[in-house]
Amino acid sequence: ETGVTQSPTHLIKTRGQQVTLRCSSQSGHNTVSWYQQALGQGPQFIFQYYREEENGRGNFPPRFSGLQFPNYSSELNVNALELDDSALYLCASSKTGTSVGDEQFFGPGTRLTVL
Amino acid sequence: AQSVTQLDSQVPVFEEAPVELRCNYSSSVSVYLFWYVQYPNQGLQLLLKYLSGSTLVESINGFEAEFNKSQTSFHLRKPSVHISDTAEDFCAVSHLRGNKLVFGAGTILRVKS
Numbered sequence: 001e002t003g004v005t006q007s008p009t010h011l012i013k014t015r016g017q018q019v020t021l022r023c024s025s026q027s028g029h030n031t032v033s034w035y036q037q038a039l040g041q042g043p044q045f046i047f048q049y050y051r052e053e054e055n056g057r058g059n060f061p062p063r064f065s066g067l068q069f070p071n072y073s074s075e076l077n078v079n080a081l082e083l084d085d086s087a088l089y090l091c092a093s094s095k096t097g098t099s100v101g102d103e104q105f106f107g108p109g110t111r112l113t114v115l
Numbered sequence: 116a117q118s119v120t121q122l123d124s125q126v127p128v129f130e131e132a133p134v135e136l137r138c139n140y141s142s143s144v145s146v147y148l149f150w151y152v153q154y155p156n157q158g159l160q161l162l163l164k165y166l167s168g169s170t171l172v173e174s175i176n177g178f179e180a181e182f183n184k185s186q187t188s189f190h191l192r193k194p195s196v197h198i199s200d201t202a203e204d205f206c207a208v209s210h211l212r213g214n215k216l217v218f219g220a221g222t223i224l225r226v227k228s
Contacts, residue, residue, distance in 0.1 A: 004158075033214060042119075042205050042218030043159070056215050090158055094214050104214060106151075106158040 004093050004107035012113045013081050021076040021110045023091030031055070031096040032074040033104060034066060037088040049074055050096050078112075086114045117142040117208050121219035128196055129227050136191040136222045138180075138206030147209040148189040149216065150180055152202045159205065165189065176200075201226045 035043035049068035092104035
């Protein structure tokens, strides 16, 4: 069983640029959630995708957007990067449709640095 | 709205000593509770979870946590820690109707020899 994978591992961008982060969900999972973890803080929920539709969003501006594909993999796009976007971006997959509160399996994250 | 407070940012402890990491939550509805562990430069791994039933839950590596509804707490404990337990631990809650996790700020557990 393949776990959650994310790419790239590290990324350096400059202010104003755009970035796309990718996530492959664990086999059999149909839901992907994205979290932002700033240095020294706990992860913050960005949004969740289920059946290719956004299924909940945290307190993040519209320049944070996402996609989920038919194979349940997902992308996180951030436009007009700001210095404060520097963080570890975590993707988590789960299996909606069973019992609520099922475990979310996290990927290793993408470390984004904005200069 | 839900929130999680982890009362200690760092907890230093000697090897083989007991440890408790404190977690309090705030929610107006029923919640599910989780502890995740994060080793340096890695993602999060589930340590244990409370969904329903027995209020005392255990992990495979000796950690346990007890759900206390009246005190809105979910403290993590281990009777004897190992060097390998050095990591950052996060308490999280999930609303009854969704999988969105609300995390605390984390507690760094430093086990010293």
